[in-house]
Amino acid sequence: MMRVDITVNGRARADDVEARLLLVHYLRDVCGLRATNVGCDTTSCGSCTVLLDGASVKSCTVLAAQASGHEVTTLEGLNRSDGLHPVQEAFRQEHGLQCGFCTPGMVMAAVGLLADNPDPSEDEVREGLEGNFCRCTGYHNIVRAVRAAASGGRA
Numbered sequence: 001m002m003r004v005d006i007t008v009n010g011r012a013r014a015d016d017v018e019a020r021l022l023l024v025h026y027l028r029d030v031c032g033l034r035a036t037n038v039g040c041d042t043t044s045c046g047s048c049t050v051l052l053d054g055a056s057v058k059s060c061t062v063l064a065a066q067a068s069g070h071e072v073t074t075l076e077g078l079n080r081s082d083g084l085h086p087v088q089e090a091f092r093q094e095h096g097l098q099c100g101f102c103t104p105g106m107v108m109a110a111v112g113l114l115a116d117n118p119d120p121s122e123d124e125v126r127e128g129l130e131g132n133f134c135r136c137t138g139y140h141n142i143v144r145a146v147r148a149a150a151s152g153g154r155a
Contacts, residue, residue: 004068008033009077017064024048026064027074035075035104046132049105049112050074056112058105058131075104078111087111087149096145098136105132110146119150 001016008031015030022041027033027050039047041060048059051073059072078085084092087110097103106129113120113128120128125146126139134142 002065004064006064006067006069007071009073019063019065021064022060023050023052023062023064023067023072024059026067027059027072030064033074033076037101037104039101039105043131044133045102045105046109047102047105049108049132051108051112054112054115056109073108075107078107085111087114087146090145090149091142094141094145094148096137096142098134102132102134102136106134106142110149113146114150120146122147
């Protein structure tokens with residue numbers, strides 16, 4: 001067992017965990033945050049995407065110990081008192097989801113992308129979301145949602 005000190009969604013935490021515990025399992029099982037999904041454990045699908053110090057990462061490939069001393073933001077951390085985060089609202093408005101399993105990872109990847117590139121082209125959105133798979137859609141509405149969020153809903 002080892003101690004990790006991680007700020008999760010703005011809240012400082014200190015927990016004793018096994019050294020081999022993956023960040024995705026830390027978030028789900030220790031923190032009780034269920035939006036971060038386990039889809040593959042091999043970095044193939046992206047449904048476990050979170051922000052680590054603002055950068056989009058697949059939490060199934062990061063140990064909780066590696067996140068110690070850092071800040072992690074999950075989909076739950078995007079919650080706002082005045083409604084949905086702009087990316088979440090754009091996904092809703094543009095019908096950027098079907099079954100919803102990939103949606104948390106897609107939204108978090110999109111938030112990370114827009115932090116780095118606030119006005120991406122369609123090709124840049126597709127490249128930025130590469131590695132996040134949706135088995136239900138053709139990605140058109142997802143790309144449209146990210147572009148809508150980038151332009152404040154004017155896309």
